[in-house]
Amino acid sequence: MMFEDTHDEHVLLTPGPTPIHPRAQKALIRSMLGHMDPEVFALNSEIQRDLREMYGTEPEGFTALLAGTGSLGMEAGFANLVEAGDEVLVCANGSFGRRMAEMAARYGAKVRLVTAPLGEAIKPADVAAHLDDDISMVAVVHGETSTGVLNPVPEIAELVRGSGALLTVDAVTTAGMEPFHMQQWGVDYAYTGAQKCLSAPPGLAPVAISERAFSRFAARRTQTPLWYCDFEGLRDYWVNHTYHHTVPVNLHFAFHAALRAALEEGLEARQARVRLMGRVIERTLAPLGFSHYVRRPEDRLPTVLALRLPEGFDDAGLRQALRQREISVTGGLGPTAGVIWRLGLMGESARPGPYHRLMTELEDLLGAPGLLDRYEAVLAEEQRGELALA
Ligand SMILES: *Cc1c(COP(=O)(O)O)cnc(C)c1O
Secondary structure, eight states: OOOOSOOTTOEEOSSSSOOOOHHHHHHTTSOOOOTTOHHHHHHHHHHHHHHHHHHTOOTTOEEEEESSOHHHHHHHHHHHHOOTTOEEEEEOSSHHHHHHHHHHHHTTOEEEEEOOOTTSOOOHHHHHHHOOTTEEEEEEESEETTTTEEOOHHHHHHHHHTTTOEEEEEOTTTBTTBOOOHHHHTOSEEEOOTTSTTOOOSSOEEEEEOHHHHHHHHTOSSOOSOGGGOHHHHHHHHTTOOOSSOOOHHHHHHHHHHHHHHHHHOHHHHHHHHHHHHHHHHHHHGGGTOEESSSSGGGBOTTEEEEEOOTTOOHHHHHHHHHHTTEEOEEOOGGGTTTEEEEEOSGGGSSHHHHHHHHHHHHHHHTOTTHHHHHHHHHHHHHHHHHHHO
16 A cells, blocks of 8 residues: 555544644644754643652652654563562463563563453453562553453552552553542552554653652662663653753654643543543443453443444454444454454543444445434433533
8 A cells, every 4th residue: 555645634533643733733734943952841841740740640750752652661560670580479360461471581581471351351360369578569561452441440559559569551552531540559660652652643651650660670689671661760860950851852842742731631631531432432332342352341442442343343344344444443462353343532542522433434335324413423322421420
């Protein structure tokens, strides 16, 4: 396929990346400034302040942006906080949990896995059964994008609090859109990716690091093997304003605008918006035979709606036809390929407009008259319900 620069109206309904927020899009074209410019340091401080609010850190908690995607956020945690021979307990009930386990192992950890059947959340009792004084870190993915499952981080955090282990949480599909309370829960290291719940361009990993994690870092017997994201190097630039590496200033501009927009909208309003859109989509598609893939309602991740496809549904053919009409939808991964769709409800995709486009095209492609009318009726009903509650 040739690259064509004609995608102005493209609708991204994938579980990341998400459509870029208009304010972030505009900030991207600001003229370049140097990474040591006082104005950039002022912008960075605002980003750090806003990230403290988004993550719910301790009042002076350390936050920063890493120049890379969410996976760099994941890797930096293991690189800085794990040494060869450390015992690390990884909760892995999907592909991102398994990515964590692989990274921990590459930094020399002895990995203990806690798993759950596909489409189910990790059970805190299973974590408790594997947790002992030898464990130096527990790592868990909050929202498992590969299956649409929400893991019970507050309950797991409570177990870890009494144990002396650090707690690392992948907040890629949750922070900025779902409740996240780093200090209150007792999380030591959290990260996300700019292109997920915040609808900023990809290429930045916002992280938050607790004082406890910094103490563990300071007590390392060996230097961290990953120079680029060394916690001390991060502190040099983000706190002491000395050169470490050239940060992607234009991405900082866009990220700042997207995060500001999120906080101005309000984190609770965003949570309500995701839930409302999830209900509307599920109710609209249910009569066609779509159903929730994740059985238990409390295990469902609101930002990635995993729907089981109707019997005999042409998954690949439909997604290809939608792509020709400038709509991107994501199917399952591995064992769920051909079985589910994973509809993204992070950031700017959790709005009536993008899904209006999906329903319009699906009505036509599936020969399902009335689908769009049902979408509009259910949306109006849910919006009225929300107003009545307010
Ligand atoms: C997308 C994602 C990542 C990886 O982020 P990249 O930006 O693709 O590197 C990690 N964890 C979860 C839960 C994700 O959804």
